[in-house]
Structures are given as C-alpha cells and as structure tokens.
Amino acid sequence: MITQGRYPAYMSVAEPIQQKGIDGADLAKRWLESTTWIELPFDAYHNAPICQLTRLDGKKKLYDLFGCIYGSPKTPLYIESKGYDSVGGKQAKEYWEFLANAYSITAQDLKDGLDARREFWWITRMPFSSTDWADLTTAERMKTALEAHHPEALADNEINVDTLAIAAARVEVFVVNRRQEDFMLTPQELALVESTLNRKGMR
Amino acid sequence: MSTRSLAVTEQIRSAMASNNPDDIVNGVKQAVAQEVTSLSPDANVVLTNYFNHTYMPDLVVEWNDAGKRDERPIFLRNDLRPEATERDVRSLARQEPVVLSLTALDEPSVASSPLREQAREANRVLVTDVVSLADMATPFDTQRSTSRGREEAPLLRLVQANLLKGGRGLLTPHDIERLAQSATPPETGTALTEQFLATFQETADEMFAPDASLRLRRSAELLRLGLGLSTDIIDSIAGGSGELSEVELRVLIPYLLVDETARANTRLWHYIGSMMSLERLEELGNALAEMDVTPLVVPNLETWTGKRAQLVLNNSYDEDSNVAISASMLRTADFEMEDESELAGLNRGDSFWSINNRLLTADAGPWRLFIASDARRLKGRTASAAANWDDISPLISEFALDSVDLRGLSRRIYVGAEGSGDVSSDVVRIRSSIDDSYQVTKVHVRRPDDDEKLGNLNVDFTEMTVTAGRGGASIASLVRAAELLAHSQPSDFSALTAAQALPLTGATDPESESA
Known part of the structure; x- marks a missing residue:
C-alpha cells in the first residue's frame, strides 16, 4: 500500500481527510480550471491557513479549495466541495450552514471595513433539496439559514438586508456529473487554449 | 535523509503554512527552483505564473544541448496520491513532464504498483518529489574528491545533470538512493569494472528515457576507455554519433585530462574531438582554466x-x-x-x-x-x-x-x-x-x-x-x-x-x- 508517510507536515488537522472528499475536491478543481477562467491552487489539506475564513462569532471556517476567478481585479473564490454519491444524507443540512457562513464571513469583512468580494461556491455530484432548487441561493433562503438553523453565525448581530443581498449574490450551487470530465478538453488541449487566450496574463 | 532534504522540506513546509498566496507560491517555487538548479546548473529555470494548476506547469526547465534548445515542464503537486497521479501521468504524458510532489512518496524501489507501472509505460514522464531531488543533489552529503581535487564520481555528476532532462518513471527516495549508488564506484579510486558498468547501465535504462540512457552509457564507456580499462574502441561505444552535451564536456574532459593513461590515448581524444568543435572547447573556458588541453587539441588539429x-x-x-x-x-x-x-x-x-x-x-x-x-x-x-x-x-x-x-x-x-x-x-x-x-x-x-x-x-x-x-x-x-x-x-x-x-x-x- 502506498502511504504519504514520510513528511505529512502540510496535512491539516482541521478537517478529516476522507477519500470521497478529496476526490470531490479534485474533480471540482479540474472542472473549474478547465473553464480557463478559474484557478484553485490551494486546498484545505495542504494550505489550511489560507483556506480559512472568520465569521462574526470568531469561528474559523475551512473551505476545501481557494483560488480566484480571473478578471481585473481577480475575484477570490472559495469552494465547498461535496462528494456525496446518493440522494439524502446530510447535504441539505450542511448547505444551511454554508449559507450562514457565507453571510457571516461577508458581514465580518464589511465590519472590518474591507469588502473582499469573496464568492462561495457549493460544488456537488448529487442534487439536494430539489423541491426548493430555484430558491437555494436567494437572500430569503440565506435569511432562513441564519434565523432558523445557525443563529450563532450572527453573534448577536442583526441581519443587515444590504449585506444579505450582497452575500446571496456571491453564492452559487453547481452539480457536476462524474462523466462531465469525459467531455472536457484534455490538459494538453487546454494548455494550447490558454496559451492563446492568456486569460491569466503573461506567463 | 540528507541535510539538504531536511532543509528543503522545512522551507516548503514554512511557505505552505502562510496565509498569503504570494508567499506560498514564491516560497515553494524558490525552494524547488533551487533544487532544480543544483542538479542542472546549465539549465535555465523559468517560474510561470501558475501554481499547482491542472494543466499549466509551475516551472519550465530550459537548456541548450549542443546548440539545440530543449525544455521540460514541471508540474508541482502536493502529493502523489495514486489515483490523481495516475490521471496526471495519463493526461500530461504528451508534454513529457516532470510531475513533482512537494511531499516524498515512501514506496520501496522494488515495489510494483499501478502508478509505477503506468509511469514507466508513459516513457518520458518523470514522477518524483523534492526530497528525491535534494537527495540526488547531495547523495553522500559531502562531495567526494581525490587528492588532485577532481570529482571522484563523474558518472554521478552526469546522472544528476540528466535527471530532470531525461529521467522517467516513478523515482522515490529509495529509487534515487539506488541510482546514486549505481553511478558511484563503491570505494574511492575503484575502477569502473564490467560489473559496475553493467549495473549502472541497467539502472540507467530503467530510470532514463532511451536517448538519455544511451548518452550515459556512452559517457561510461568513454571513461572506461580513457582510464585504460577497456581496449575495445569506438565501435563498441553506444550512441557513438552526435555531439557531446555541454554537461558531458564539462564533466568528462577535465576528468580525463588529468589522468595520465587517458592523456596518452590519442584515439580517445580523436573520438571525443569528433563529437565537439573548437567553438565548444572555447565555451568550456572556465571548466578548463589552467589546464593543458594539448592531448585533446592535437589529434583534432x-x-x-x-x-x-x-x-x-x-x-x-x-x-x-x-x-x-x-x-x-x-x-x-x-x-x-x-x-x-x-x-x-x-x-x-x-x-x-x-x-x-x-x-x-x-x-x-x-x-x-x-x-x-x-x-x-x-x-x-x-x-x-x-x-x-x-x-x-x-x-x-x-x-x-x-x-x-x-x-x-x-x-x-x-x-x-x-x-x-x-x-x-x-x-x-x-x-x-x-x-x-x-x-x-x-x-x-x-x-x-x-x-x-x-x-x-x-x-x-x-x-x-x-x-x-x-x-x-x-x-x-x-x-x-x-x-x-x-x-x-x-x-x-x-x-x-x-x-x-x-x-x-x-x-x-x-x-x-x-x-
């Protein structure tokens, strides 16, 4: 059996390393980077400090992947990746927390006087809460997450309607089919495309 | 594990723990570039603007080989998890890359694994890690030298210089240890025996792409011929055509020029001369400072x-x-x-x-x-x-x-x-x-x-x-x-x-x- 035995120094203790989680994050990274608009160089397993954000209540939240969307300026992008391969389970419950965290972190940024313009994307292989699908990223849904599921994320602060609108606009949900990868351009093709498009800028 | 390996591991660990993206990227790339340069001092290391990207390399090693420009991309990876690495080997194979892990893979050299087999079959994909590179840069911690001051292990120097340019397959620290040993005579002054060369060639064939392996064999045979350990001349030397690379010239010529037996072997120098030129001799200026190059020049006048x-x-x-x-x-x-x-x-x-x-x-x-x-x-x-x-x-x-x-x-x-x-x-x-x-x-x-x-x-x-x-x-x-x-x-x-x-x-x- 192969082990990463010798120098596991970069492994974070903050999140258990689960094969499905790692595989899910790998797929999310490959898929998003294949768009040529996004790069995700850092992950929670090896770069925990940079993948961590602070909520209003001071609690740290660790994201699976951190990178950016190319643009001028670049947009910071945090990925919550879910490796579920069946309907049900804890996905819907975890998504409530995801919404509450997105609001709380954005509110903390604004409270600190700097809007970091962070986007929070939920990448999963399996749909969830399908009857509410159209409302998953609305401000109303985020408000419910804060009031009914995770009031601790507010740390006794009132919900700010403007912040709610800002945070909700920066949340997205994507479902990635595993076969999606079969129809992506190959790394070699993408390298050629990128050398022409130069989305990122000069090498 | 060498002092150098510990140092580079700590340098990378420290960089990776930063909460500043630029510090992570610059810290890691500088540490890796340092190892690359140490192994291939004749190469130019280009740091790209990408880090740990799916399809864009982190570094590109560029070099000139007898006037011909060549390069090899290096893709940094956090680790060598089998499934992800096998995917990289498959999808990046046509770029003939080095897939370089920031953490060492503790797999015995003799072990058979799907990743090892796949990396071997890819022919020109090198899968390795920074600890292996650092171990290869200083395999014995101290540089062995003779009383004359020349390097004792010219083959080892050539192996080091060729590792990133022509290495292939999965090379863990265990493989690197075996490779370094195969390129170094067991004792100072030990002759390059038939058995030593056979073992070296076998290891080179396994761990280097065919062209690089042939060149290493040619160098080994030249040393053997020059040091009077073989009278089989020229025709028996593998890869006996084409020019010697700059590294080969810099390592082999000074080594042989200070050996009495080699100096007297006119046929050796005539053969070496056929794989170089006056212009390339001039370019070796620093490597040959203060040396009498008459044995090399006269047969090629x-x-x-x-x-x-x-x-x-x-x-x-x-x-x-x-x-x-x-x-x-x-x-x-x-x-x-x-x-x-x-x-x-x-x-x-x-x-x-x-x-x-x-x-x-x-x-x-x-x-x-x-x-x-x-x-x-x-x-x-x-x-x-x-x-x-x-x-x-x-x-x-x-x-x-x-x-x-x-x-x-x-x-x-x-x-x-x-x-x-x-x-x-x-x-x-x-x-x-x-x-x-x-x-x-x-x-x-x-x-x-x-x-x-x-x-x-x-x-x-x-x-x-x-x-x-x-x-x-x-x-x-x-x-x-x-x-x-x-x-x-x-x-x-x-x-x-x-x-x-x-x-x-x-x-x-x-x-x-x-x-």
Missing part, C-alpha cells in the same frame, strides 16, 4: 576549424627580465579581456595548448599564438612591420601561393591567379628578373591538402594575423600559416602539432606543483 590566428610576442619568454604578460599588454594588442585572472594561465613558458579568455592559446619560443573560432575575437595589431619577401619565401614553399603584393623601392607588383592556382614560380621569375627589395604586407596561401572550397588563408604581417575564408580552416593550417608570421624569430611549433606522448604539464597537476 586537422578536423577542427577556426577562423583566425594571431601571433604576439610573449614577453614572459625573456628569462632574464622575468617580465610577465599583463592585461595592458593584451589590451595594446586589441584583445578583449574578460577575466584578468586568466592571465596566470598565460604566464607559463611551456609549449602546450590551453584555453585562456575563451581563446585557444599556446606559446612557442618567443611567440604566443591565439586561435579563435570567431574572427571578431582577434582584432589584430595595426602597425606591425611588413615582411621582407626574401625572408619569407623559403617558408612559403610548403604552401600554394594564391597571391602576393610585392612592394619594391621602385616597383610594385601584384601577382595572382584568376582562380586558385599556385603563383610561386611566377614570383620566383619576377624576383630574379627585376632587382629590388620587396616588402610584403599580405600573402594568400593554401596548404596543398586543404579543401579548396574553404578558400585560402590571408596572412597579414601588419596585423600579425592569419584569417581563414568563410568556411574556416583547420587549426593545423592556421598554425602552419602563423609560422610565416614568426619569420623574424623562427620558432619550433612542432610540440603543438605533433601527436606524441603527452605527459602532464606541471601547471595542471597540483600535486607536482606543491611538491
């Missing part, structure tokens, strides 16, 4: 070509005055001085070839001869005296005389042929029929055996230069023609052109110097 020779008076020849040549004297002679420390190499009285200031240089009696592959590097003097025709005419007899401008007190006569043709007899007739004292500033000559397509040699007595045509001229021809310039103080240049036993000069042997 007729095949290597140069563009210009220049003769200057060698003041250090005057034993009574003890005047050594100085930088100002060279500048007076219009030389471009790149490194004045190289003057030390000029101030020796022996007749041997050396490389000084990227010029092939030798002393002969009161003269110092310079030969260059690029005529622009020898500008010549401007006001040396013209030669008296009667003084040089006996010396010209071994050449075909293409043209000469005879300047007498009362007549000036140009003698030349429409095409290439020897006008010597015409000049003799003119000289005997018109009495005058003829001065000559230039003659155009050819050695009878030289290729006519290369053109003639312009011997300029006022510049004290010999300039070849566009195609250049053999070094032998340049030396012979330069002897015409020495007519005022004829000297013996034969030691510089004769293939004979070539003992070490005192200057190249620190032991004898200190004795």
Whole structure:
C-alpha cells in the first residue's frame, strides 16, 4: 500500500481527510480550471491557513479549495466541495450552514471595513433539496439559514438586508456529473487554449 | 535523509503554512527552483505564473544541448496520491513532464504498483518529489574528491545533470538512493569494472528515457576507455554519433585530462574531438582554466576549424627580465579581456595548448599564438612591420601561393591567379628578373591538402594575423600559416602539432606543483 508517510507536515488537522472528499475536491478543481477562467491552487489539506475564513462569532471556517476567478481585479473564490454519491444524507443540512457562513464571513469583512468580494461556491455530484432548487441561493433562503438553523453565525448581530443581498449574490450551487470530465478538453488541449487566450496574463 | 532534504522540506513546509498566496507560491517555487538548479546548473529555470494548476506547469526547465534548445515542464503537486497521479501521468504524458510532489512518496524501489507501472509505460514522464531531488543533489552529503581535487564520481555528476532532462518513471527516495549508488564506484579510486558498468547501465535504462540512457552509457564507456580499462574502441561505444552535451564536456574532459593513461590515448581524444568543435572547447573556458588541453587539441588539429590566428610576442619568454604578460599588454594588442585572472594561465613558458579568455592559446619560443573560432575575437595589431619577401619565401614553399603584393623601392607588383592556382614560380621569375627589395604586407596561401572550397588563408604581417575564408580552416593550417608570421624569430611549433606522448604539464597537476 502506498502511504504519504514520510513528511505529512502540510496535512491539516482541521478537517478529516476522507477519500470521497478529496476526490470531490479534485474533480471540482479540474472542472473549474478547465473553464480557463478559474484557478484553485490551494486546498484545505495542504494550505489550511489560507483556506480559512472568520465569521462574526470568531469561528474559523475551512473551505476545501481557494483560488480566484480571473478578471481585473481577480475575484477570490472559495469552494465547498461535496462528494456525496446518493440522494439524502446530510447535504441539505450542511448547505444551511454554508449559507450562514457565507453571510457571516461577508458581514465580518464589511465590519472590518474591507469588502473582499469573496464568492462561495457549493460544488456537488448529487442534487439536494430539489423541491426548493430555484430558491437555494436567494437572500430569503440565506435569511432562513441564519434565523432558523445557525443563529450563532450572527453573534448577536442583526441581519443587515444590504449585506444579505450582497452575500446571496456571491453564492452559487453547481452539480457536476462524474462523466462531465469525459467531455472536457484534455490538459494538453487546454494548455494550447490558454496559451492563446492568456486569460491569466503573461506567463 | 540528507541535510539538504531536511532543509528543503522545512522551507516548503514554512511557505505552505502562510496565509498569503504570494508567499506560498514564491516560497515553494524558490525552494524547488533551487533544487532544480543544483542538479542542472546549465539549465535555465523559468517560474510561470501558475501554481499547482491542472494543466499549466509551475516551472519550465530550459537548456541548450549542443546548440539545440530543449525544455521540460514541471508540474508541482502536493502529493502523489495514486489515483490523481495516475490521471496526471495519463493526461500530461504528451508534454513529457516532470510531475513533482512537494511531499516524498515512501514506496520501496522494488515495489510494483499501478502508478509505477503506468509511469514507466508513459516513457518520458518523470514522477518524483523534492526530497528525491535534494537527495540526488547531495547523495553522500559531502562531495567526494581525490587528492588532485577532481570529482571522484563523474558518472554521478552526469546522472544528476540528466535527471530532470531525461529521467522517467516513478523515482522515490529509495529509487534515487539506488541510482546514486549505481553511478558511484563503491570505494574511492575503484575502477569502473564490467560489473559496475553493467549495473549502472541497467539502472540507467530503467530510470532514463532511451536517448538519455544511451548518452550515459556512452559517457561510461568513454571513461572506461580513457582510464585504460577497456581496449575495445569506438565501435563498441553506444550512441557513438552526435555531439557531446555541454554537461558531458564539462564533466568528462577535465576528468580525463588529468589522468595520465587517458592523456596518452590519442584515439580517445580523436573520438571525443569528433563529437565537439573548437567553438565548444572555447565555451568550456572556465571548466578548463589552467589546464593543458594539448592531448585533446592535437589529434583534432586537422578536423577542427577556426577562423583566425594571431601571433604576439610573449614577453614572459625573456628569462632574464622575468617580465610577465599583463592585461595592458593584451589590451595594446586589441584583445578583449574578460577575466584578468586568466592571465596566470598565460604566464607559463611551456609549449602546450590551453584555453585562456575563451581563446585557444599556446606559446612557442618567443611567440604566443591565439586561435579563435570567431574572427571578431582577434582584432589584430595595426602597425606591425611588413615582411621582407626574401625572408619569407623559403617558408612559403610548403604552401600554394594564391597571391602576393610585392612592394619594391621602385616597383610594385601584384601577382595572382584568376582562380586558385599556385603563383610561386611566377614570383620566383619576377624576383630574379627585376632587382629590388620587396616588402610584403599580405600573402594568400593554401596548404596543398586543404579543401579548396574553404578558400585560402590571408596572412597579414601588419596585423600579425592569419584569417581563414568563410568556411574556416583547420587549426593545423592556421598554425602552419602563423609560422610565416614568426619569420623574424623562427620558432619550433612542432610540440603543438605533433601527436606524441603527452605527459602532464606541471601547471595542471597540483600535486607536482606543491611538491
């Protein structure tokens, strides 16, 4: 059996390393980077400090992947990746927390006087809460997450309607089919495309 | 685990723990680039703007191999998890990359795994880690050297230099340990035995792409031949065509030049010479500083070509005055001085070839001869005296005389042929029929055996230069023609052109110097 035995120094203790989680994050990274608009160089397993954000209540939240969307300026992008391969389970419950965290972190940024313009994307292989699908990223849904599921994320602060609108606009949900990868351009093709498009800028 | 491995591991760990993206990227890439440069000092390492990207490399190693540019992308990965790495090997294979993990993979060298097999089948994909690179850079922690100061393990140096350029398959620290051992004789001074070479070749075949493996084998065979451990010559040497790479030249030539047995092996040097040129010898300047390169130059005098020779008076020849040549004297002679420390190499009285200031240089009696592959590097003097025709005419007899401008007190006569043709007899007739004292500033000559397509040699007595045509001229021809310039103080240049036993000069042997 192969082990990463010798120098596991970069492994974070903050999140258990689960094969499905790692595989899910790998797929999310490959898929998003294949768009040529996004790069995700850092992950929670090896770069925990940079993948961590602070909520209003001071609690740290660790994201699976951190990178950016190319643009001028670049947009910071945090990925919550879910490796579920069946309907049900804890996905819907975890998504409530995801919404509450997105609001709380954005509110903390604004409270600190700097809007970091962070986007929070939920990448999963399996749909969830399908009857509410159209409302998953609305401000109303985020408000419910804060009031009914995770009031601790507010740390006794009132919900700010403007912040709610800002945070909700920066949340997205994507479902990635595993076969999606079969129809992506190959790394070699993408390298050629990128050398022409130069989305990122000069090498 | 070496001190170097521990250091680079800590450097990367520290960078990865940062909460600043730039600090992570710069810290990790600098640490990796340091290891790459250590292994391949002749390569240029380009840091890209990408980090841990799916399809864009983090670094690109660029190098020139015998004038041909080549490169290999390096993709950094946090680890070598089998599924992800196997995917990388499959999807990146056509880019022939190095997939380099920031953490070591603790897999025994002999173990068989799908990743090892897949990496091997990919033919030119190297999957390894920074600990392995650091272990390879200093496999024994300290550099072994002999009492003469040369590296004890030239094969190991070549393996190090080729690892990132031609390595393949999965190489863990265990593999690297095996590779380093296979390239190093077990004890200092141990001969490269048949068994040692067989083991080395087997390991090289396994861990290097076929072309790189062949080159390593060729180097091993050259060492074996040079050190007198084999009498099977040339034909048996694998990959016996093509040029030697810069690294091969830098490692093999200095190593063999200080070995008495190798120095006397003319066939070895002729063979090595067939895989290089005067220009490439000049480029080795630093690696050959202070060394007597006569064993390498003499067997190749007729095949290597140069563009210009220049003769200057060698003041250090005057034993009574003890005047050594100085930088100002060279500048007076219009030389471009790149490194004045190289003057030390000029101030020796022996007749041997050396490389000084990227010029092939030798002393002969009161003269110092310079030969260059690029005529622009020898500008010549401007006001040396013209030669008296009667003084040089006996010396010209071994050449075909293409043209000469005879300047007498009362007549000036140009003698030349429409095409290439020897006008010597015409000049003799003119000289005997018109009495005058003829001065000559230039003659155009050819050695009878030289290729006519290369053109003639312009011997300029006022510049004290010999300039070849566009195609250049053999070094032998340049030396012979330069002897015409020495007519005022004829000297013996034969030691510089004769293939004979070539003992070490005192200057190249620190032991004898200190004795």
